[in-house]
Amino acid sequence: MFNRRTFCAFVTLAGVAIAAPVFAQADDYPTRPIKLIVPYAAGGGTDAIARLVANGVGAKIGQSMVVENNGTAGGNVASQTAANSAADGYTVLMANQGPMVVNPHLFKNMKLDPLAAFDPVILVAQTPLVVVVSKSSAYKSFKDVIEYGKQNAGKLTYGSAGNGSASHLATEMLLTQAGITAVHVPYKGAGPALNDMLGGRGDFMITTLPSVLGLIDSGDMIPVAVTTSERVPKYKDVPTIAESGFPEYSSAAWYGFVVPKGTPGPIIEKLRAATTEALATSTIKERLEAEGTTIVGNKPAEFASMMAAESKRWAEFLTKTGISIK
Numbered sequence: 022m023f024n025r026r027t028f029c030a031f032v033t034l035a036g037v038a039i040a041a042p043v044f045a046q047a048d049d050y051p052t053r054p055i056k057l058i059v060p061y062a063a064g065g066g067t068d069a070i071a072r073l074v075a076n077g078v079g080a081k082i083g084q085s086m087v088v089e090n091n092g093t094a095g096g097n098v099a100s101q102t103a104a105n106s107a108a109d110g111y112t113v114l115m116a117n118q119g120p121m122v123v124n125p126h127l128f129k130n131m132k133l134d135p136l137a138a139f140d141p142v143i144l145v146a147q148t149p150l151v152v153v154v155s156k157s158s159a160y161k162s163f164k165d166v167i168e169y170g171k172q173n174a175g176k177l178t179y180g181s182a183g184n185g186s187a188s189h190l191a192t193e194m195l196l197t198q199a200g201i202t203a204v205h206v207p208y209k210g211a212g213p214a215l216n217d218m219l220g221g222r223g224d225f226m227i228t229t230l231p232s233v234l235g236l237i238d239s240g241d242m243i244p245v246a247v248t249t250s251e252r253v254p255k256y257k258d259v260p261t262i263a264e265s266g267f268p269e270y271s272s273a274a275w276y277g278f279v280v281p282k283g284t285p286g287p288i289i290e291k292l293r294a295a296t297t298e299a300l301a302t303s304t305i306k307e308r309l310e311a312e313g314t315t316i317v318g319n320k321p322a323e324f325a326s327m328m329a330a331e332s333k334r335w336a337e338f339l340t341k342t343g344i345s346i347k
Contacts, residue, residue, distance in 0.1 A: 047287035050110050051084040057278075058089050058103045059115045060096025064212025065182055066148065066229030070276050071115045073308060074145055077299030082291065086113070092209030095184035095346075096120035097131060104138040108281040110288035114139065116279045119185040122332035126339045127185045128346050136332060139279035141324040143293045145300065147275045148314040149249040150191050152262070153233055153242040154225050155218050163246040163265050166225050170201035177203035180214035180223045182232075184346050187274035188214075190335065191227045191248055197342055198267050215242070229274045231312045248272040253313045275317075275331075277324055289321060 055078075059071045068090060075086035091099040100120045106112035114120075121135045154160045160169065170177045181189035184207045196203055206223060208214040211232035217223055219241060227248065236242040237256075244259045250271045252261055262270045278296060280289060299305055300318050309316055319327075339345065 047285050047291070050288050050291055051082060053111065054085045054087050055079075055082070055111050055113060056089055056106075057086050057113050057115055058091065058099050060091060060099035060117075060120045061182055061186070062092040062208070062210025062212055063090045064215075064232075065210040066232030066274065067115060067117060067182070067276060068210065068212070069231045070146065070148075070309070070314065073305060074296065074299060077302055077305045078292075078295050081298045082295035090210070092183055095124055095128070095186065095207070097124055097128065097133070100124075100135055100138075101133055103279075104133060104135075104281055106281050108283035108285075110280060110284055110292060112281060113142070113292065114279050116141075116277045116328075117275055118187055118190070118331055118335070119183065121279070122328055123185040123190055123335045123339075125332070126336040127344065130347065135279075136325075136328060138282055140282055140284050140289060141321045141328065142278040142280055142289055143296050143321070144275060144277040144317045144319045144324040144327060145296065146309055146314045146316050147273050148229050148231060148312070149247050149253055149273055150187060150227050151230050151233060151237075151244045151248070151253075151256075151259070152225060152227050152246040153218075153237070153244050155221065156241055156243055157221065158224070158243070160225065160245070161243075163260065163262070166245065167199055167201070167266070169224075170196075170199065170203060175202045175204065177201070177224050178206060178222075179203050180206045180208055180217060180226045182211040182214060182228065183207050183209060186211075187272070188226065188228045190338075191272040193342065193344060194272060194338065195227070195262060195267070195270060198270055218242070231314060234312055255311070255313055275327075293321065 057075050059068050061067045072088050079086040096119050103114035160166045179192050211228045246262045247253050297318050300316050
């Protein structure tokens with residue numbers, strides 16, 4: 022029979038035995054490749070940044086970070102898959118505003134609460150979006166697009182990277198402020214949407230700068246406006262939407278890493294430290310900055326606070342406009 026002292030000693034040793042595997046796991050982590058789930062199709066802005074940063078993180082952490090794309094249901098399937106994965110640091114979700122802070126308020130039947138289902142690791146970067154038309158388009162300026170929309174209610178069509186994506190919501194915000202309507206055609210990523218635009222399907226698109234940079238530089242897509250409050254240094258001649266008649270307009274996309282809820286703190290810190298180191302390398306830093314992307318690299322608590330504020334912001338916008346998806 023145990024006395025009080027023996028019992029306490031037993032409980033303490035049991036606690037150490039239970040905790041030991043977790044600490045050992047954190048010390049050894051990672052011992053195999055890490056999966057990075059991207060909630061959009063390959064070829065878009067989120068995918069491009071994910072692959073660039075994943076290569077850098079893999080080099081710093083000692084194991085490859087393998088990208089897996091899944092743009093189904095606006096990224097909701099990818100989010101659910103990631104949330105259901107083991108909280109061991111071997112599954113990371115490339116988080117951005119669509120799946121993390123917009124979809125819970127946009128999709129009426131969405132069961133997952135991303136802010137509760139994941140632990141934040143790091144906000145990687147932010148980037149402007151750009152309004153583009155194809156080189157064969159009849160529209161030669163941002164004003165042409167808006168004027169056509171005003172004179173032809175409901176006839177404008179625009180593509181997006183998916184329901185709830187930055188491109189979708191940035192466009193809806195513009196349409197709301199302009200007082201016009203347009204037909205939304207959602208895709209499983211910016212890449213497929215831009216491909217259709219090249220084929221003459223769709224009047225315009227608002228998309229992240231990295232996703233369309235190559236097409237702009239080749240002359241296949243024409244930038245007519247940017248969504249941020251200031252012009253993009255790389256394209257100084259392209260006006261902002263704000264200076265084109267909508268002074269209150271401002272929108273940007275962001276990208277970060279989150280992991281399933283309950284992932285050990287030491288593992289999260291290892292991921293964050295490796296990502297911070299990767300973002301500081303000249304290869305990644307110069308590439309992202311050349312694309313108009315601003316590196317952030319903050320702490321988990323700061324990232325969590327930002328996502329909470331973004332969730333509130335988009336909840337208010339969607340409630341006000343009545344935009345929803347069954």
